[in-house]
Amino acid sequence: MEVRRRGWAINIVAALLVVGAGVVVGVAVFTVMRTNADVALQRNLVSGLALRVQWAVRDIRDARLRVRMVATRPFLADQLAAAPHQADAARNTMNRGLRAFLAMRLSALALYANTGTLYAHVGAFMAHPVVDMPLRGELGTTLLWNEGRGFVLRVALPVYRRRAVVGWVVGDAPLPALGRLLLGARALRSAANIGLCGPAGSRMTCFPNTFDPSQAFARMARSRAGTPLPMSYALAGRTGFVVTRNYLGHQVAAAYRPVADTGLGMVLTMDTAALYAPVYREFTIVLPLIVAVLATALLVLRWQLAPLVAELVASEHSAREAHARLKDTESYVQAVVNSVDxxxxxxxxxxxxxxxxxxxxxxxxxxxxxxxxxxxxxxxxxxxxxxxxxxxxxxxxxxxxxxxxxxxxxxxxxxxxxxxxxxxxxSEFYLGGKRRFxxxxxxAAGRKEAERRMEYVATHDALTDLPGRALIQARIDQLIRRAERSGQLFAVMFADLDHFKDVNDSLGHDQGDRFLRLVARRLQEALRAEDMVGRLSGDEFVILTAALVTPLDAALIADKLLRALSAPYLLGDHTLYCSASIGVALYPQDGRDVDTLLRHSDAAMYQAKRSGRGLYRCYDEAANATSGDEVQLASGLHKALSAGELVLYYRPVRAVGERTVVALETNLRWRHPEQGLLDGDDFLGIAEEAGLAVSLAEWALRQLGSEIARWRDRGLKTPPVYIRLGLRPFRDARLQESFAALLAGRDGYRGSVGVEIHEEDVMDDPRGALEALSGWRRHGVDVMLGDYGAGYSSLPYLKALAFRTVRLDASLTLDDSADAESIEGLTAIIATLHALDIAVVASHVTTPGQYEAMRRWGCDRYAGDLAGPLMRADGCAMCLGEQDAPAAGPGLGEGRSRPSPL
Missing domain, CATH: 3.30.450.20 (PAS domain)
Structure with a gap:
């Protein structure tokens, strides 16, 4: 019995020892497994959080860099600087420019003036953000969130031009990657959570997290029950790992870290109850049998820990994918930087x-x-x-x-x-807390050369390469200042070729242009080095002779020029003779300013013409009185207005490539009872001086209205018809009202009638022309600028006047035989006009070669003999009905002429 009892005792002790050993082994194994799990959890949480913070920082800085690339574009700074003066054109240009930048993954862009005025806006900015968090270390940068749009980075940066802030760029850059980052912890099931918060005074504001993906937390406390939350450490700029309780009261393992220098903090947590629940559950089941099934218990424990390890591996894999996407983003930005010009x-x-x-x-x-x-x-x-x-x-x-x-x-x-x-x-910027530039x-060589060429084209005549009006006026002003200091004389001579129109009519415009170049060369060769010759327009030249000793010197030079010009000209198989009339005005006796000297030299030239042509005349105030013939013509014009002696002719303007008639130009003529059919150039200047220009324009308007009505009664579609006006009728408010009344009194007439003002007339009084231009447009009348490129106007005036259509000067109608410099100047002018959204009309196109060249160089429309001859109203009606211009070399009908200046 004792043996049995001892045996039982031994058995019991052995069993207890085995059980105790099993328990010790089990506890030791459990402790080792839990310790390893803690170490693996801490390492993976810390490394996973570091990768996510790096991803968030790069995502934010990449978005800011994209907006900075917009803010540093020179053309936006230039357009912002120009916007107060050319608001519409600059805003259109800025809108087009901003729209191109939306491709850089920006959802919205806006440009503001320093005053806060909005100049341009594309895309849709986030409205009503739930969270609006300014970022430290990134001035002008705010992180926004709402449930509809997710995360968006709003960046406001100054735009500099010449060291001055000319405006601000505000851009919204979506951050979908940041949203995926915060919700990506769902791969860890319900055990893990990622939080992103920012300071709100002594509290903090948190963005939606994995547990609450659609809710933000405003002004949360940084501690719970006196214990700091892990996020408070991150917001204090600290990095580490802690096991504590979260804001819900759950015990968690948390890795915390600041998001660079943005002022934000990020925390990655895992619920410890969820982490160790499988371990505790298996331990209570295995404990009674641990001696017999120790190996099985270890396998079970390992099997139960496997899901946790798998979850951590999945988390690390997600972080690596995020890092790869961040690398792809960096590659995208680098590709953009590498592809720009x-x-x-x-x-x-x-x-x-x-x-x-x-x-x-x-x-x-x-x-x-x-x-x-x-x-x-x-x-x-x-x-x-x-x-x-x-x-x-x-x-x-x-x-x-x-x-x-x-x-x-x-x-x-x-x-x-x-x-x-x-x-x-x-520009300077900060990255990683370090300043960079x-x-x-x-x-700039191409730009400077283009500017020099544009300046040259703007101040020189394209046909003869002589200085144009602007350069001539500047040189006269220079001679006046020099003469005021030295007391020397100088002369302004106005030369006009006699009967030059006959050269054009008999040999054509090409030979006429060659003839003008020969004249320019002779004038240059006959002058001294210190003298200057320029071309105003057509066959009109101005000669400036400096440092004269006596008035006789000017007479000798004028006589020399007449002899040089009267020598025969060889044009191919033709030998031509052409004289000139020269008017001379001396400084200071004939004028003390630029305009007076030019006007008096012009008057003296007309005195020479009235004296028989081929002569020079010095300015004489008495001889400048109106001649008897001019008085008779002025008197006859009064009668012509009421006697039905005036008649309108029309010339079509066609679209390049389509040959469709897109407009008509008018030409006023006078059936004089004694002198026959007079061209407008023969009497409109006299009408201007006699104060009849406005009356003639009103007559032309009434006549045009009647003829348009007849065309429409025949079922014809009428394109816009342009009446050329001189400066005086162009500025006449009563005439503007007459046009407005015509347009308002007849259905469908709005847009049917326009006016044309020549560049020379505009530049005589740019401010008055701009005021009149506003009146015409207010009444719904389109205004076209004619004879552009003759050297009168500058690019700023062209921008300010904002014409929609410009007709080039006849001297700019070239073909492939023109020299390279002339072609380059012409294409520069056309490119400049197109850049301002202006349609370009080539004038006096007479040959297929000219048409083809002007079409290739960018002209939108053309007029001249090739487009169709001058026609009366009935002939014009046939043309509108047929809508088909002659193929080449049409006749001139009753004559060839420029649109009449009314």
Whole structure:
């Protein structure tokens, strides 16, 4: 019995020892497994959070960089600076420019003036954000969220032009990746949660998280029951791991970290109850049998821990995918930077080149690896190279900038040592808490040459390459100032070829143009080096003779010019003779300002013509009185208005390529009872002086209204009909009202009648022309600018007047036989007009060669003999009915003429 009892005791002790050993082993194994789980959990939470923070930081900075790329575009700065003066054109240009940037994953862009005025707006900004969190370290940057749009980064940056802020760019950049980041923790099932919060005073505001994907938390406390929440550590700028209770009171393992220098914090948590629940459950089941099934218990424990390990692996895999997507985003941005035409480089605070895109490499002739890591001063010539480091140091110490934050023209140095002008714009930005600079550059040589060429084209006659009106006036003004100091005489001579129209009529405009070039060459050869000859228009030339001793010197020079011009001209197989009439006005006795000298020399020229042509005449006030013939013509015009002696002719304007009649030009003629059919050029100048120009314009308007009505009664569609006006009727308010009454009194007439004003008339009084232009447009009458390119106007005036259609001067109608410089000047003018959204009409197109060349160079419409001859109303009705111009070389009907200036 004792043995049995001892045996039972031994058995019991052994069983207890086995059970105890099993329990010890089980507890030890459980403790080791839990410790390993804790270590793996902490490592994976910390590394997973670090990757997510890096992803969020790069996503935010990539979005800000995209908006910065918009803010540093030079053409936006130029348009913002121009907007107060040319609001409509600049706003249209800015809207088109901003719309192109939406492709850079921006949902909305807006441009504001310094005053807060909105100039341009594309896309849709987030409205009514639930969370509106300004970011520290990123001035002007706000992180927004609402349930409909998710996360959006709003960036407001200044736009600099010449070191001055000319406006602001505000852009919304969607951050879908940030939303996926916060919701991506769902891969860890319900155990994990990612939170993103920002400071709100002593509290904090949190964005939606994995547990609450559609709810934000405003002004939450940073602690619970006196214990700081993990997010409070992150907002304090600390990084670490802690096991504590979350805002719901659940015990969690949490990794916390600040989101760079943005002021935000991010926390990745896992519920410990969910983490260890499988372990505790299996442990209570296995404990009674642990001695017998220790190995099985270890396998069961391992099997139960496997899902947790799998969850952590899934979390790490998600983080790696996020990192890969971030890399793809970086590659996308780099591809955009590499594909732009502008050179782009980023530079460290000490002047070391960090990035160098292909356009910048082509600009300077260096491979990127030859520049990256070196001081940017190697791209500069002396003495700028030696002083660059001192300039950067001075800027860091004082903030005084000559280049940074502005755009200006500088000199660059290529790898081969050659120097060239560049347009450079430098801005500073912060990345990773460090100041850096981004510079955009483009070769300015082409722009400067284009500006020089445009200036030359604007001041010189395209046909003869002589100075135009603007340059002539500037030279006279210079001679006046010089004469005021020295007391020397100088003369202004106005030369007009006699019967030049006969050359055009008999030999054609091509030979006429050659003849004008020969005349220009003879005038230049006959003058001294200090003298100057220019062409006003047609066959009118102005000669300036400086440093005269006596008035006789001017007479001798005029006589020399007449003899030079009277020599025979050889034009192919033809020998031509052509005289000229020259008027001379002396400074100071005949005028003390530019306009008076030109006007008096013109008057003297007419005195020469009335004296028999082929002569010169010095200005004589008494002889400048109106001649008897002119008085008779002026008197006859009064009668012609009431006697039905006036008649309107029409010439079609056709669309290039389609040959459709898109407009009609009018030409006023006078059936004089004694002199026969007179062209408008023979009497309209006299009408202007006699005060009859407005009356003639009113007669033409009434006649045009009647003829349009007859055309429409015949079922014809009438294109716009343009009546050319001189400056006086163009500015006449009563005439504007007459036009308005015609348009209002007849259905469908709005848009049927327009007026044409010539460039020369506009530039005689630009301000008055602009005021009159506003009146015409207010009454619904379109205004076309005629004879553009004769050297009168400048590009700013053309922008201010905002014409929709411009008819080129006849001297600009060229073909392929023209010299390269003339063609280059013409194409520059057409390109400039198209850039301003202006339709271009080629005038006096007489040959298929001219038509084909002008079509190829960009003209939208054409007029002249090739488009159709001058026609009376019945002939014009047939033309409108047929809508088919002659193929080549049409006749001129009753004559060929420019549209009549009324």
């Amino acid at each position: 502008e050179g782009i480089a980023t530079i460290s605070e000490t002047g070391i080149v960090e990035t160098f895109n292909p356009a910048m490499a082509r600009l300077f002739g260096y491979a990127p690896e030859e520049v990256i890591g070196h001081n940017v001063s190697r791209l500069m010539p002396e003495p700028h190279r030696s002083h660059h480091d001192d300039y950067l140091r001075h800027y860091r110490e004082t903030g005084e900038a000559r280049v940074i934050g502005t755009g200006r023209e500088l000199t660059g140095r290529r790898q081969d040592g050659s120097e060239f002008p560049i347009d450079l714009r430098v 981004i510079g955009t550059a483009r070769d």
